[in-house]
Amino acid sequence: MKIAVLPGDGIGPEVTAQALKVLDVFVREGMPLEFEQGLIGGCAYDQTGHPLPEATFKLAKEADAILFGAEGGFQYETLPRGLRPGDALLTVRRELQLFANFRPVVAFPELVGASPLKASHIDGLDLVILRELTGDLYFGEPRGVHAENGVQVGINTMRYDEREIRRIAHVAFRTARTRRRRVCSVDKANVLETMELWRSILEEVGREYSDVTLEHLYIDAAAMALLRSPLHFDVIVTGNLFGDILSDEASMLTGSIGMLPSASMGEGTKGLYEPVHGCAPDIAGQDIANPLASILSAAMMLRMSFGESAAADRIERAVRRVLGSGYRTADIAEPGTKQIGTAQMGDLVFAAL
């Protein structure tokens, strides 16, 4: 079980270190996990001139799973396209065909007070956003800025073919079967032909899963429904761009984006696991970031790449126990709780295991 560890930028290294601390429990118990670290993102650019050095790409390609931290930083935003930290992540997703991005959005009862939404609105929230990750406007050609009669024109292409849609649709329905058997597909079929194709393929695939309920929402209506009736949703499946937007919106519902893990899967069991939060340069290196999203991403890795569900469950229970004892990092602290740092949170989860 070879794991490529790519801590990346900002708070990435700190939080990833806590996930490794927790995984070490299982290594000690004899689980054959092997770790190899690689450079990615802004730090890789600084040291090698490229955000995704050849050695890192090889490592990611050959690993059974990838544990990713975060990438980015203001100083890299104006680099030429291809050299920005985000481009490294896009290349890994695309080249390894990690087309299915899972983002579970679960309201931890202990943290419901931190949400901008009323507690009554999100109590019991448990949905998963399934975002297609290797198609759409992100990769469509033609793209770029050119001049037409002296006027600058920007072009990008939304593009999906039926095979790309079909494979993510199957993942959605299979996922729903392990949950409450409801799929909501989000598109903009009233305006975009690409999304009409999306909708018709979802319908077609849905007929193979007659035990799963399928509904469709336009993206604008979905952005509203997530706020009006978040408890309505089970599995939400959508394209790359809409998924980017909707999953970030959804992650705010819980009030604890520092808690949310994600997995990006291909056809097999290989996956890339990362916290939903970003690199947060403003708090990097201060031992205040919340490592629980990274720790919970490691749990998803054990479950989805290595079939170690029992171990994953143990991590998740340990996290709940630590929260239950009143320990909080700054982002989720409330009056009456015990505020601790990044490393100490890692230690507590380790101890609870």
Added chain:
Amino acid sequence: MKIAVLPGDGIGPEVTAQALKVLDVFVREGMPLEFEQGLIGGCAYDQTGHPLPEATFKLAKEADAILFGAEGGFQYETLPRGLRPGDALLTVRRELQLFANFRPVVAFPELVGASPLKASHIDGLDLVILRELTGDLYFGEPRGVHAENGVQVGINTMRYDEREIRRIAHVAFRTARTRRRRVCSVDKANVLETMELWRSILEEVGREYSDVTLEHLYIDAAAMALLRSPLHFDVIVTGNLFGDILSDEASMLTGSIGMLPSASMGEGTKGLYEPVHGCAPDIAGQDIANPLASILSAAMMLRMSFGESAAADRIERAVRRVLGSGYRTADIAEPGTKQIGTAQMGDLVFAAL
């Protein structure tokens, strides 16, 4: 002052009738408003075979302002492209070059309890979303579904040229000058070249308005920030697709989407005014829809197309007075308020004037 009245489908006719009732106050006082009704949307399709009959288009084109109700209905969703109710609206926007869509999002203190967000989060909310309305993926070519080696492929084109971006940017900065002098531009410049052009033109235009603060957010971050810190925002300017999503998300913050008006403007004073809510076929014809969004849209019309700010203010004050007296339609009713129907709400605003 010629007004094309296009009530459309679902609850459109009922709510528009209340707006006309209110405008009649000013006609009686001598304001030279002339009304002419036209068919649009599903009802137009039913009666003429087209959602935008030639006569309606001519009426809209020649009017000084358009008061629109709503369009749509499930039975029309599977019609061929070009014959759907939404297509009529898209054609009017595009052909009349109504490129600047204003959606004020204001939390009425009387209704703060109806929001899914905590009152402390939205108390004092007062932002405006300015959505570019005639470009982007909505109209970009090439578009459509075709076969490549027997595989169906859907394509749409995101497209903006610098002139389209520049003109909406100017509107954003000019609007900010009438408010709190802050513009937040929302794009996805880290991934899409079209949005890089968007950002650079916003920067360029921003230099002409040194008294206005300009910031940029990626659309995913904006979808979060709207929930985390909605009071941060003053003017949000964005493209057609992102504006569609973000403005619907924002409208939910207030908990009273039945209250929100909108205006779609071109270079001059001509505009199309419509409630943000849709046609709501499930409650159509039952005298329970909230007419206040339509009434407030009429107020925007008086202000923006006819320069009648005092009259617009009077309508807005009358609405506040009726709410202050405890009257509510079903969508915004709370324990202790007096629940009334559509027509009665229109009567009360009329009386309050």
